[in-house]
Amino acid sequence: MSKQSKALKIGLAQLNSRVGDFQANQSKITSFIEEAERMGLDLVVFPEMSLCGYPVWDLANKRAFVEMGMRALRAIAKTTKQMHVTSVVGMVDYGAKPNGKNRNALAVIRSGKVLCMQHKTLLPNYDVFLEEIFFEPADQHHTFKVNQIKVGASICEDIWDDAYRVKPLQVLKKKGVQLALNASASPYHRRAAHIRDALIRRKAKQNHVWLIYVNQVGGQDDLVFDGRSMVSDPQGRIVARVEPFIECLVPVEIAVGEKRSFDLPLPKINETKEMYQALVLGIHDYVEKNGFQKVVVGLSGGIDSALVATLAADAIGPERVLGVTMPSKFSSVGSYRDSEALAKRLGIEFRTLAIKDSYRHFLQKMEKENPRSQDQKRKMSLAKENLQARLRALQLMYISNDENRLLLSTGNKSEMAMGYCTLYGDMCGGLAVLGDVYKTDVYRICDYRNSISPVIPEAILKKAPSAELKPNQKDQDTLPPYEQLDAVLKLYIEENMYERDIIKRLAKQRVSRKEIVDIIKKVDNNEYKRRQTPPIIRVTSKAWFGRRMPITNRFRK
Numbered sequence: 244m245s246k247q248s249k250a251l252k253i254g255l256a257q258l259n260s261r262v263g264d265f266q267a268n269q270s271k272i273t274s275f276i277e278e279a280e281r282m283g284l285d286l287v288v289f290p291e292m293s294l295c296g297y298p299v300w301d302l303a304n305k306r307a308f309v310e311m312g313m314r315a316l317r318a319i320a321k322t323t324k325q326m327h328v329t330s331v332v333g334m335v336d337y338g339a340k341p342n343g344k345n346r347n348a349l350a351v352i353r354s355g356k357v358l359c360m361q362h363k364t365l366l367p368n369y370d371v372f373l374e375e376i377f378f379e380p381a382d383q384h385h386t387f388k389v390n391q392i393k394v395g396a397s398i399c400e401d402i403w404d405d406a407y408r409v410k411p412l413q414v415l416k417k418k419g420v421q422l423a424l425n426a427s428a429s430p431y432h433r434r435a436a437h438i439r440d441a442l443i444r445r446k447a448k449q450n451h452v453w454l455i456y457v458n459q460v461g462g463q464d465d466l467v468f469d470g471r472s473m474v475s476d477p478q479g480r481i482v483a484r485v486e487p488f489i490e491c492l493v494p495v496e497i498a499v500g501e502k503r504s505f506d507l508p509l510p511k512i513n514e515t516k517e518m519y520q521a522l523v524l525g526i527h528d529y530v531e532k533n534g535f536q537k538v539v540v541g542l543s544g545g546i547d548s549a550l551v552a553t554l555a556a557d558a559i560g561p562e563r564v565l566g567v568t569m570p571s572k573f574s575s576v577g578s579y580r581d582s583e584a585l586a587k588r589l590g591i592e593f594r595t596l597a598i599k600d601s602y603r604h605f606l607q608k609m610e611k612e613n614p615r616s617q618d619q620k621r622k623m624s625l626a627k628e629n630l631q632a633r634l635r636a637l638q639l640m641y642i643s644n645d646e647n648r649l650l651l652s653t654g655n656k657s658e659m660a661m662g663y664c665t666l667y668g669d670m671c672g673g674l675a676v677l678g679d680v681y682k683t684d685v686y687r688i689c690d691y692r693n694s695i696s697p698v699i700p701e702a703i704l705k706k707a708p709s710a711e712l713k714p715n716q717k718d719q720d721t722l723p724p725y726e727q728l729d730a731v732l733k734l735y736i737e738e739n740m741y742e743r744d745i746i747k748r749l750a751k752q753r754v755s756r757k758e759i760v761d762i763i764k765k766v767d768n769n770e771y772k773r774r775q776t777p778p779i780i781r782v783t784s785k786a787w788f789g790r791r792m793p794i795t796n797r798f799r800k
Contacts, residue, residue, distance in 0.1 A: 248501035249392050251422070252494060254279040254287035254328075255483070257470040259461030259490040261532050262296030263308070269294065269315040272332060273322050275492050280326045282494050286389050287330050288424050290459035290468075291363075291399050292347060294319075294334040297428035297459060298466070303345050303377040309335050316350055316357065324355035329389050331396055333426050336360050344379040349396045349426055351387055359385040363398035364411045370789035371430065371466065371781070374400075384414045392499050395420035399427040402446050402454075416450045421499050423452045428459040431469035431487075431521050432784045433514050439471065440481070440509045448479030453499060460490050462528030465778040465788055467521045480506035488520045515687045518782050519554070522676060522688075525780035526558035529674050530649060539648040541639050541669075542566040542585065542593075544578025548653040549585050549703050550689050551676045555651060557692075561590035565648060569598050569635045581703050588698045598634045605630060632668025640671060649673045652777055657682040659776065659787070660732050661722060661762070662769030670776055678779030679786040681732065682708070682725040723762065727754045731762045737785040741800050770794045 256275045260268045272289060279287035291297055295312050302308045312334045323330065329351065336348035347363035362381035366374040386395045395415030402425050404410045415423055429439065439456075447454035453476060460470035474483040474495050483495040484507055530538060538559065540552045555564045566589075568582040579595070586593035606627070643650040652672030654664045656679050664670050677685060689699050708725075722728055730749060734740045740748070742763055746756050771794045773787050781788065 248498040249390060250496060250498055251286065251390055251392055252282070252284045252496050253455060253474070254282065254284045255455070255457050255472040255474070255485050255493045255495060256287050256289045256293075257457065257460050257472050257485050257489070257491050257493070258290055258293045259468075259528070260290075260293050260296040260459065262299055262463060263302065265295065265311045265315040268296065269319060272330075273319055276319070276323060276326070276328060276330050278492055279330070279494075280328045284328050284494055286394070287328055287492070288426060288455055288457045289330070289332045290457055291349075291426045291428040292333040292335065293426075293459065294332055294350075296463065297333075298372075298463065299335065300373075300377065303335055303347075309337060309345055316352075320352050320355055320357055323352055326354065329353045329358075329387075331424060331426060333398070333428075336362065338379050339382070344377065346381070347374065347378045347398055349398060349424075351385075351396065358387050361385050361396040361398070363401060364409055365400040365404060365407050367400045367403075370785070372400075381411075384411060384418065386415065386418050386420055389422075392422055393418070393420050394422045394424065396424040396426065399425065399429060401425065402442065402456075412446055412450045412452070416452060420452060422455065423447075423450070424455045424457070426457055428468060430466040430781060431517075432786075433518060433782060434784055435469065436471060436487070436509065436512055436517075440473070443473055443475050444479035444481065447475035447477060451477045453477060453497060460488060462525040462532070462780075464529070465525075465781050465786070467525045467528075467780060467782070469517070469521065476502075478502070481509075482507060484510075487517070488524055513691075515684070515691045518680065518684065519688050519691055521782050522554050522680070522780055523558045526555055526651070526674070526676060529778075529780075530559050533649075535647070535649040535673075537563045537565065537646065537648045538651050539565045539567060539639060539642050539646070540651050541635055541653065542568045542582035543653075544568070544575070544581040544703065545706075545708060546685055546689060546699075546703055547655050547677055549581075549699050550685055550692075551651050551653045552585060552589060552591060553689075553692055553698055554676060556589045556591055556698075564589070564591040565594065565642070565646075566591050567594045567596055567639060567642065569596050569638060571598050571602055571631050573631075577702065577706070581700050581706075584700045585698070585703065588700070596638050598631060598638070601634050602631060605634070629665045629668055632665035636665075636668050636671035643673075651676050653677060655680050655682050655685050656783075657722075657725060657728055657732060659773055660736065660769070661728070661765045662772050663722060664772065666772055666775060670772070672777045675777045675779040678776055679782050681729040683729045723754075723758050727752065727758065728762060730754065731759055732766070735763055735766060736790060737783055739785075764799075767792070767796065767799070770796070 336346045338345045349361045351358040364381040368375040401411040457472045459468040469487040471487040472485040650672040655677040
């Protein structure tokens with residue numbers, strides 16, 4: 244280290260908070276601060292709104308919510324009276340006006356005192372973010388010193404400033420800041436790691452500052468936060484990285500003023516592995532944070548329900564998972580055997596509750612009260628297909644209520660996009676595990692999980708997808724091949740492309756114009772179904788919650 248450089252030991256506190264659980268969050272934060280002090284760290288940085296959890300939506304403007312956060316902050320500060328370490332903690336602060344909006348804030352704490360409150364300047368209002376509705380922006384930028392090094396703090400969107408007039412990092416640089424902090428709650432999606440990595444490098448280099456990025460980890464409703472905190476030097480070189488999807492405190496030593504000669508490139512990302520990790524974490528935290536003890540999954544013998552059961556067993560343990568198979572007269576013997584084999588391999592409880600009798604009795608009752616011709620009685624109508632799905636849902640919801648089990652629904656994103664699902668049937672549940680996972684990705688995730696240990700039977704992976712609601716039924720009777728379907732869906736949903744542009748893009752992939760037009764029409768026409776799904780774990784850049792479309796809509800382009 245040169246004579247001009249100054250050493251600084253920093254803790255990256257990648258925290259998993261629970262919204263509104265001030266006591267537990269306070270306890271975690273205090274524990275991390277105490278550990279940072281034992282490590283001899285100068286500074287420890289926590290994620291955005293780590294004290295109250297994120298996102299909080301309308302809770303942000305409940306006075307009691309803010310007051311509880313303030314009490315917790317004072318308690319944390321009190322524990323630091325005899326400590327050297329400076330702590331930066333995310334929370335909600337009061338707004339400038341008594342009846343106005345409150346503020347997304349960072350509290351800077353040292354030796355029992357709150358040195359300053361830095362508020363968030365740039366409030367995102369797109370996709371899953373609606374912060375302009377709930378918060379007011381910062382009107383000033385504070386700095387503070389740690390070991391004689393001038394430090395400035397920012398919050399998440401404050402460094403995503405390309406589309407904004409105000410540039411918080413530039414403001415901090417003009418104030419003489421050498422070290423810039425960014426406390427973040429940036430949710431996972433499969434492209435996020437590359438996008439964030441490039442941004443952190445670019446912003447550090449543009450402003451010629453050390454940039455400390457600390458991101459939240461854990462599941463909160465439909466969002467999963469992957470952490471992946473990092474440190475960049477003023478040349479845009481990443482000198483420290485934190486593992487994704489784990490809660491931890493990682494110490495990093497930097498020399499402010501010294502030119503570094505090494506760079507840690509972004510490790511090669513196994514996208515499928517990370518989707519699996521995100522789904523497991525999403526299930527685990529949804530179950531644990533909402534107080535469920537057990538879950539139930541309907542097992543059809545197909546790949547979607549097999550994957551959901553596997554993810555659930557991995558997330559919370561097989562002893563807490565119940566798999567229920569509910570054969571009808573259209574179910575194959577193979578589907579029953581495959582479901583049983585899956586349950587045995589996973590070590591989960593397995594039950595059989597056939598719907599044959601209830602299906603027959605219901606149809607007899609309906610035909611008695613609504614006389615129809617013999618031809619109509621023989622015809623396999625959509626109503627009869629959906630009846631089977633709804634009878635299964637009825638049984639699963641009974642078990643859910645009777646045994647206090649969370650019902651995990653099993654439909655994938657491709658099916659939800661096309662409306663190839665039954666309202667109040669297979670869409671029933673408290674959490675939609677695969678609602679943001681395309682069918683082609685379902686296969687990839689299953690292959691990845693089986694590479695760890697082969698729990699999903701090969702027969703399930705190889706069989707043609709079928710709802711088994713009528714004789715000899717196959718998904719491809721109604722839907723295009725999933726490779727083609729998913730290619731169109733990704734461009735339409737994630738890339739927000741117009742029909743004509745999708746046709747041009749996929750011209751070489753043998754997807755016809757008619758197929759593309761039909762797919763887009765079905766996506767638009769089934770918005771009403773998607774409004775009634777359970778919360779969907781987000782793993783792509785555009786999950787359904789972040790895509791707000793009107794149900795009553797004649798626009799086509």
